Amino acid sequence: MRSPESPALTIQGLIKDVGPVPSLDGKMLRVVSDVSLVAERGQVTALLGANGAGKTTTIECAQGMQKRTGGTISLLGQDPDTAGAELRSRVGVMLQDGGLPPSARPIPLLHHIAGMYRDPWPVEDLVARLGIDSFSRTGVRRLSGGQKQRLALAAALAGRPEVLFLDEPSAGLDPQSRQLVFDLIGELRDGGMAIILTTHLMDDAQRLADYVYIIDNGRNVAEGTVAQLLRHELTPDAPGGNVRTLLFEAEPGLDLTGVLPAAVDVRETRAGSYSVSGALTPADLAAVTAWWAARGIMPASMSLAARSLEDVFLDISGRETR
Numbered sequence: 001m002r003s004p005e006s007p008a009l010t011i012q013g014l015i016k017d018v019g020p021v022p023s024l025d026g027k028m029l030r031v032v033s034d035v036s037l038v039a040e041r042g043q044v045t046a047l048l049g050a051n052g053a054g055k056t057t058t059i060e061c062a063q064g065m066q067k068r069t070g071g072t073i074s075l076l077g078q079d080p081d082t083a084g085a086e087l088r089s090r091v092g093v094m095l096q097d098g099g100l101p102p103s104a105r106p107i108p109l110l111h112h113i114a115g116m117y118r119d120p121w122p123v124e125d126l127v128a129r130l131g132i133d134s135f136s137r138t139g140v141r142r143l144s145g146g147q148k149q150r151l152a153l154a155a156a157l158a159g160r161p162e163v164l165f166l167d168e169p170s171a172g173l174d175p176q177s178r179q180l181v182f183d184l185i186g187e188l189r190d191g192g193m194a195i196i197l198t199t200h201l202m203d204d205a206q207r208l209a210d211y212v213y214i215i216d217n218g219r220n221v222a223e224g225t226v227a228q229l230l231r232h233e234l235t236p237d238a239p240g241g242n243v244r245t246l247l248f249e250a251e252p253g254l255d256l257t258g259v260l261p262a263a264v265d266v267r268e269t270r271a272g273s274y275s276v277s278g279a280l281t282p283a284d285l286a287a288v289t290a291w292w293a294a295r296g297i298m299p300a301s302m303s304l305a306a307r308s309l310e311d312v313f314l315d316i317s318g319r320e321t322r
Helices: 055-063 106-114 123-129 145-157 175-190 202-208 226-230 282-294 309-317
Strands: 009-021 027-039 044-048 070-075 091-094 163-167 194-199 211-216 219-224 244-249 265-270 273-278 301-306
Touching (some): 009 055, 044 055, 106 145, 145 163, 175 194, 211 309
16 A cells, blocks of 8 residues: 555665675675565565575665665655765664664663754653663663664664664564564554564564565565465465465374375374365365264364465575575
């Protein structure tokens, strides 16, 4: 869905070369070869890709942290390669490694950052919202990974940005902190902020993103809403969007041979835990439950789930380790 305002970020045909690279006889290495995307205000736009796919490089070019080799970028209507401090003051960036000075303490650091802006977010509010008061007396170098992530997010929000870039925002977060950060991201999106995040955690993208771009080998390979991508099929006869997985717990050693079509994958993943996966139909479910009834089997638990965004990503980008 398009915002009535112009997009917060537009990238067309991005190219980025690095090098010279000794292993390539001194030639340049092309790490991004053709990426195009649009990030709207009031939406979370996610870039998914394996390590080395080019997603972080794409975002760093969009921020103006790296100079692009080719293509065009418009961030809040300006070219980040040539824009000045006025544009930077409207953009928040949370790096994966935090980029925080190790000797600083959280609250003085946030006051220092907030002092650089005309209309900063009140530090006390950020501290309370992100639970920073619980470790406010600890130096940055001694913070846990999750604590550093929360502090880095507060630092990125200190200037009340219109656009927020998040690189692996949930890295190192415990479940409580993860929920806190996700709730805040949802509130910021609902308030009209454009949020662009990169992640390799499919659960995060499936939960947070309004629109997803999958990047592989430096180029776009798929895009859409989460719902659209979950319906993705590689070929007309691929199981694609019809894939379902039935999980159930029962006595160990059950043999369901012949109960379901050969194309359906049936496994006992551990003793007494079963996975039935494929393009399941109502008839298949009826066959399983009838088989249970004939043998007096009452599963201790069962669930039926559609394919996940991770399944889609692996279908598109491949399952081989790179």
